[in-house]
Amino acid sequence: MAQGIASVGECMLELSGQGGEQWRMGYAGDTFNTLWTLRALTEPEHDADYVSAFGDDPFSIKQIEFFSANGIGIAASPVIPGARPGLYAITLTGAERSFTYWRSDAAARQLAKDPAALQKSLENRALVYFSGITLAILSENARSVLFGALAVAREKGARIAFDPNYRPRLWPDAETAKTAIEQALATTDIALPTFPDEQALFGDKTSEDTAKRLEKLGVAEIVVKDGEAPALILHYEDRHHVPATDVATPVDTTGAGDSFNGAYLAARLAGDAPVEAAVRAHRVAGAVIQVRGALAPFDMLRTAFNG
Numbered sequence: 001m002a003q004g005i006a007s008v009g010e011c012m013l014e015l016s017g018q019g020g021e022q023w024r025m026g027y028a029g030d031t032f033n034t035l036w037t038l039r040a041l042t043e044p045e046h047d048a049d050y051v052s053a054f055g056d057d058p059f060s061i062k063q064i065e066f067f068s069a070n071g072i073g074i075a076a077s078p079v080i081p082g083a084r085p086g087l088y089a090i091t092l093t094g095a096e097r098s099f100t101y102w103r104s105d106a107a108a109r110q111l112a113k114d115p116a117a118l119q120k121s122l123e124n125r126a127l128v129y130f131s132g133i134t135l136a137i138l139s140e141n142a143r144s145v146l147f148g149a150l151a152v153a154r155e156k157g158a159r160i161a162f163d164p165n166y167r168p169r170l171w172p173d174a175e176t177a178k179t180a181i182e183q184a185l186a187t188t189d190i191a192l193p194t195f196p197d198e199q200a201l202f203g204d205k206t207s208e209d210t211a212k213r214l215e216k217l218g219v220a221e222i223v224v225k226d227g228e229a230p231a232l233i234l235h236y237e238d239r240h241h242v243p244a245t246d247v248a249t250p251v252d253t254t255g256a257g258d259s260f261n262g263a264y265l266a267a268r269l270a271g272d273a274p275v276e277a278a279v280r281a282h283r284v285a286g287a288v289i290q291v292r293g294a295l296a297p298f299d300m301l302r303t304a305f306n307g
Contacts, residue, residue: 037262255294
């Protein structure tokens with residue numbers, strides 16, 4: 001039985017403000033943040049790989065070393081001579097964050113350059129996760145290669161999880177984003193959208209509208225996140241609203257939705273029902289917003305997950 005977990009996308013260098021002109025460098029990106037949480041909350045027999053493309057510069061080498069030190073591999077991801085990772089900086093107003101990016105020539109944009117390597121990276125997986133940001137950084141042809149590799153993994157028993165994670169600035173226009181996201185949903189078993197994103201792109205008036213739309217596209221398990229509001233869970237015919245965990249003084253909301261996704265998927269892999277998985281995921285997200293940056297320590301994640 002397949003045990004591996006793979007997350008497909010772009011992990012960037014992260015600069016987070018420490019006050020004044022002091023900055024801390026780390027590694028983050030939506031799909032990596034989710035895999036980080038999955039790695040913390042799943043058993044060691046679940047191999048965890050970040051599937052992307054990497055450069056051969058000192059920062060890329062240190063990034064891969066960081067992954068390895070935390071139990072995360074890169075499977076058959078290509079290392080491209082002369083390429084380098086993307087970079088972003090977080091600035092905060094209170095606990096709310098904004099981002100500045102340098103990523104137009106990031107190595108991750110070439111993650112589907114070798115179709116055979118990509119397909120190999122997704123072999124023998126219990127779960128494969130990707131996002132709308134994964135799609136947005138790829139060309140139309142590269143997206144088709146990715147969809148083909150995901151379809152093969154699914155046919156061989158992998159559950160495919162997808163967060164549409166719509167970021168307008170990454171797309172040439174809204175119609176291109178809609179088309180790509182709907183293509184992705186056609187191969188998705190577990191969808192993890194965020195309501196404000198879906199409202200912005202598709203015009204949904206409520207989270208129920210989002211769930212119904214995705215249900216019509218054939219997705220069997222849908223979790224509509226909505227910040228501090230309850231998450232809506234739709235699993236076949238069952239519908240539930242699961243309240244978020246109240247955090248009186250959040251420090252930094254970076255990575256909250258990504259960690260929710262990782263905890264939810266870890267709980268589902270462990271055999272939890274969707275509602276219990278969402279309860280645990282809210283607890284983990286509540287812990288993550290109490291630290292700076294996107295990645296909380298593994299021990300903190302595990303404590304929150306286990307209640």
